[in-house]
Amino acid sequence: MLVVAFVSFSLFNFVGDPINNMVGEETSDEERAELRKTLGLMDPIHVQFSRFIVNASKGEFGISYQLRRPVSELIVERLPATIELVVISALIALVTGTLLGVYTGINRKGFLSDFVLAISLLGVSLPTFVIGILFIYLFAVILGILPSFGRGEVVDLGFWTTGFLTVSGLKAIILPSVTLSLFQMTYIIRLVRAEMMEILQTDYIKFARARGIGENSIKYKHALKNGLIPVITIAGINIGTLIAFSIITETVFQWPGMGFLFIQAVQFVDIPIMSAYLVFIAFVFVMINFIVDILYYLIDPRIRVKGDVASG
Amino acid sequence: MLQVDNKSLSTWERIKDSDIYHSFINSPTAIVSSTILFIIFFCSFFVELITPYNPFDPSSLSLMDAFTPPSWTEDGLARFILGTDGQGRDMLSTILYGCRISLIVGFSAIIFSLILGVGLGLTAGFFGGKYEMIVMRLTDVQLTVPSILMALLVDGIARGLISREMHDEMAIYVLIFAIGISEWPQFARVSRAATLVEKNKDYVSASTIIGVSNIIIMFKHILPNILRPVLVIGTIGLALAILAESTLSFLGVGVPPTTPSLGTLIRLGNDFLFSGEWWITFFPAIFLVILAFSINLLGDWMRDTLNPKLKK
């Protein structure tokens, strides 16, 4: 996985001419050359690349072309905002999504199930930015009870700035996190529901019924335990997707996180920021995959207890 | 035992007799959503014939008409049903033109990824071995990277490669490519899984024993048999592609404002949200949601009908 990430950075290193994007049309050639030199763009490609890898492993990604500040500094500044947003959203999406998914999977018919399903289908059809705009319009413009942009007041803990400790910070995170989690939540509802419905039709559920096991035990012990296994994978992918979609949410709510930084970087072809963001994303994905594998090992006996089938 | 009656059925009679047709006739959601889709498709592709204005013809625009609210409000004008935007363009016409762009991009992207994904999935499933391993590894890696991020990435690279002057012209193709390339793993995974199932069926062995070549087996025998799940994914994918297009356009990395799509319109209108001109962003957003919702409803119905496992 990391290899793939690195390949994409090396690609970035060859792509485009950042100088053109940084300076105006009237800049003289000498000035351009000077700038190139300071940014290290005159060096041969393999030197640039190896420097990139060495620096990346130290957490240094050079200087932003656009903002003219060290990228690592920018990242550290923006990281807490994104992480707080994603963690809150992931919790909302996973908990509500799983609960509603199990409920609709078990109670296939009924008003509440139909209602949740219709809403979830609508949720899959609502792009994040539209939800964001609607929320802003409703809660910020019309009702005026929640802020429409920014993080509110933050408390600096030295290495970390948090919005959790102030009222305005907490208020500020409500709209973005709900916006961000909604699409994922509806997605999880549908996946969990399908999983539960499939499990409830398996032979071992039928056999459990034939043994007279109570409906509650069948639904909430036999079926639910099996149904929750794929939720782990979903949770993994979910966090990755949330990070990606935080780009949009951060743009809509002008949330000062990494996604907002990244989208500005894309617009200005600011390669150091883009590559730093990608290293970060790749790192997160590798970690998520690793954790998911471990969880599988702990939860699914078919993986944990291998082989040794006794002969009949 | 199945009783075969002696008359051969015509194709139309077969369709009328099929479960799919009956499920369609008995499902109001399927009928309503496909009717809405038909109307939207029709209106946006024959938009010149339907709307009296061409919003992209500067001579027909008058700044005097700018910011006219919808016709049913106090200041509304009957000739601008949904009002006008900041340049005096009729909203309804602009939306329909934008919808056409969104549909073109969505369809092209999904067809592109369908061909790429099914091609790779089919060959991977059929030939197996190292080739399959590489293809599946690739899809795994790409599946963990959320599609919106992938599309942003591709768009970013393309921006670097293509000069600024060319960019606006090329934007739509870049967008199709970016969305298409981010959606193919779904198709590859589904078609590979289906191919593996079909490949092990005896009719494939029978054809091999007869002496039919691999290429013909793949396209004549296996491909028609794996199309059902692919079409389901394709329908849901179309909704995702349209949403992805509008999201990218909203973020400002999609189609240029000169040929706006629904996403671009929402972004442009978003600036006026706080000043009270809500209709400029509201109507494109609602239109987009209706479009995506209808496609999703149809896809959902298709999945339930075509999935033999969940048959009641």
Add this chain to the structure above:
Amino acid sequence: MTFLKINNLSVDYQMRKETVNAAKNVNIEVNKGEILGLVGESGSGKSTVGNAIINLIDEPGKVSSGSVILGDLNIHENSESIVKYRGNKIGLIFQDPQTSLNPILTVGEQLIETIQTHLKLSKEEAKNKSINLLKEVGIKDAEIRFDNYPHQFSGGMRQRVVISLALCCEPELLIADEPTTALDVSIQSQILELIKKLTIERNLAVILITHDMGVIAETADRVAVMKSGNLVEIGETKKILTKPQENYTKSLVSSVPPTNKKISRFVIVEKENSDKKENNIKILNRWTKKEIIDQSLVQIKSLSKNFDDNFFTESSKNSVMAVNDVSFDIKEGESFGLVGESGSGKSTIAKMIVNLFKPSSGDIFFNNVCITKIKKRSELMEFRKQIQMIFQDPYSSLNGRLKVKDIIAEPITLHNPSISNIDLNNYIYDLLESVELTQKSADRYPHEFSGGQRQRISIARALATQPRLLVCDEPTSALDVSIQAQILNLLKDLQEQLNLTILFISHDLPVVRQMCDRIGVLKDGKLCEVSNTEDLFLKPSHEYTRELLRLMPKIESIYN
């Protein structure tokens, strides 16, 4: 004394086009300490009756009328009341032990939960009871196995666990729905012995649902025969099997291949295509008939195949030898049988002969040419033409997207691209009529045909290239006995008329006895013995063959 009384039981399935009566006014009585066999072909409603007793019918089916009296309890009084008798008074066993157990709970957890649902026992008492139960159904080291997950048991062991679960609350009625169909013969006999033993020891009333007349003959005290939802006949097993009253029962019994003698043809009482007269094999005049000379058509020399799959190597370090140093000859014009249990390598050999798999070592000679070393496509095509195959599953062996005529045309046009359309159509019609199908079948799709008819289409396709060798891989094991008899008759006719050489692969010894001249017995990829059919059945030389013959359920056992 009558323990279970089923009165006028009817089950309806409300479908889109019509209402299907899966069971119609069925009346059955079962006594304690007796095994009632419930037989019938697929779609006869035998499983429906079994499930209806405990009201566990899949939607949209429902019990529409009738009552079920267990002892002095009317357990169908209302749909809720039946729930408390499940597991408690009535135990149920399903066909497939692989899917009957919850994969993420240990065997012990599932046992304890079931016991505590019905009996007031502490966890410790329930555990002791479970371990005793596991011992009773023949699981060794029950104390250790108690904490194992289902996937750690083999198929037969898993079925024992299922039985222990069905019996753990001491039910008085046991319903076993095809309990051994998914298992090999040797394990089948163990499970049936176990059920017989438990019936006597626990004084159970047992309903054994099966399609296998041999199993019925060996285990059931009384038998009920069902056809399309109707109870045809019920009575003592011996009486039903030896002197059946109803036509349907007669045809069912006569279709079962006898295990103790070889017959030339099966007597068909009810025919699938009743409008057809005697079969005239129309393709005969097109066929370039080979004179039979006494020589080997196929020679197999130390053939081996190991699957170097990651899947296998992971579980056991050394790769699995699916076929291990097998050699035999097939003479021109004969029927050669290969028998063995699942995993014996018989299908792998077939696939190597038709060149679907490459052998790991060893050679296959066809007509004195080594076909395993052919590289050129044109030469390979020549052999593809001469060796054709018929598969086990009639539902997967035909491409559902093609019309029957396109399915049969494929081999013809491939090997004779210049054939005119009229010739092609006539040839297809002749082929269809040779397998006793009408010309009209050509314009239909496979899903419009029954399993037996599909198998006929498969045969027509295989004959289209005028092969010399026909490899039949379990061609009838997915079919009902009455259909099996007809397909076997057809194969015999074709072989006789066309001088075909047949390699017949099956796990079913009686069928092989009826079909083959010589037989090879396979076990774990090794060939145990090859001998003439009658010699093999009368004086088997290998230990394993004797074992197989002993365990094979025999319908004739009822005479003794």
